[in-house]
Amino acid sequence: MSATALAQAGTPARELSGAERAIATVALGFGSFMNILDLSIANVSVPAISGDLGVSYTVGTWVITSYAVSEAIMLPLTGWLAQRFGQVRMFVMATLLFTLASMMCGFSPSFPVLLAARVMQGVVGASMIPLSQTLLTGLYPPQKRGMALGLWSMTTILAPIVGPLAGGWLTEALSWHWVFLINLPFGLMVAGVVWTLLGQRDTPRIKRPVDRMGLVLLAIGVGALQILLDKGNELDWFGSGEVIGLACIAVVALSFFVVWELTAEHPVVELHLFARRNFAIGAVCLMLGSMAFFGTVVLIPLWLQAFQGYTPLWAGKVVAFGGVFAVMLGPVVGSNIHRVDARAIATFGFTTFALVAFWSTRFTPDVDYWTVATARLLMGIGISCFFLPLVTINLSGLLPTQIAAATGLSNFMRNLGSSFGTAIMVSLWDHRTIAHHADLAERVTPYDAPARDYLAQLHALGLSDTQAWGQIEHTITAQSSLMATNDVLLVCGLIMLCLIGPIWLTRPPFTVRAGSDH
Known part of the structure; x- marks a missing residue:
């Protein structure tokens, strides 16, 4: 205020x-x-x-x-x-x-x-x-x-890194x-x-007054949804009765919550904010952008540790490169955002993130530390150029007395995006790894010429037949995980590109209104 x-x-x-x-x-x-x-x-x-x-x-x-x-x-x-x-x-x-x-x-x-x-x-x-x-x-x-x-x-960029x-x-x-x-x-x-x-x-x-009914419905609905997202991959998603039960609870509770809050005299959550174009588009874009961002933050170190031989500390160092430009560009973008259209800055951020993600899909199994680190470094440019514009657009046109409710809701959307991103991207990675492994394995037979040549090379190195086939299995697994990683990076890049259109539907000026509610 x-x-x-x-x-x-x-x-x-x-x-x-x-x-x-x-x-x-x-x-x-x-x-x-x-x-x-x-x-x-x-x-x-x-x-x-x-x-x-x-x-x-x-x-x-x-x-x-x-x-x-x-x-x-x-x-x-x-x-x-x-x-x-x-x-x-x-x-x-x-x-x-x-x-x-x-x-x-x-x-x-x-x-x-x-x-x-x-x-x-x-x-x-x-x-x-x-x-x-x-x-x-x-x-x-x-x-x-x-x-x-x-x-x-x-802080929102550096902390998870x-x-x-x-x-x-x-x-x-x-x-x-x-x-x-x-x-x-x-x-x-x-x-x-x-x-x-x-x-x-x-x-x-x-x-x-305390909106007790709204509070109970919110706790049940969001709690069930968050547990579903966190445990879904472990429980094989909708192949599990527990996940189906959690999904039903979340849908029913949140549906009743929305109806209740829109008609309550003193709602605990100001859902009417979503009736404002800039807030609704900014919040949804923040959620989807967070999905792509957190998906890469979780997936890259997971892949590096599981299949590239990195320790947790060294995998963390690779991911940390994504925060370099956040530190450098955050204040610069912020101090000039009133001079440049926030939608243009966000578009640049989405495009940069997507292009780096597409480039990263060309990595090979022997990719070195500095190549992966450079990709994270460049992706940090895109990240630092879309979070702040989205926050600015999200809060534009609101009264100072509405800011606390708006930031709570928008951060909830960001939190939900990070949970969705982590759960969906890891699950997609697992399933694509299995699919690529099956596809590659069926091509490797004793009658396949490249496979025979590779077996001969392994035998020449002194490996027994069992050891040679074990090495081939290891190679197929590594290749499959990389191909799955590339698939996820492609999806994350496409998500960012899809946000460019909606962000231009928002309307300037992108500033908080002066005055009070009266």
């Missing part, structure tokens, strides 16, 4: 100096970064956690799922919570409780305690991401808001406990700085 609006509401607002505004920007960015980081930092630590706490690897993955489910449920509630407690107060409370939950995770003596702490992390920390974005938009005048959002958008790298290093160098304990100093710093600088600029509190 602007200083004028705050003054009208009776809350004195002191104008921040340039240094104070910069410090507040960094603190809010750290809060968002820390929260998104926890979605991916524990991924590589699951084997260590499972072994230490005496559970199977399958059960251990609930450390990831529990956090994702609880956060997904709470994200759309950000607008209601911000009105109930005030934006600054809610952000600080969420950060402190998230830090406390992180400490509980780090000191968990058993797996059930760890699971409960992870659920608490997701529940209390969900509003940190959208509120950091909301508070940043209120700190800057319209002409400088793009630069602030550019800095913020870096840095997460596996940081998690692998902390687990190897120290222990899995530090994957969670690392949040403590940063959480306390973020809460202290934000309250000190922004505490007197808080928005008025509005005590709206």
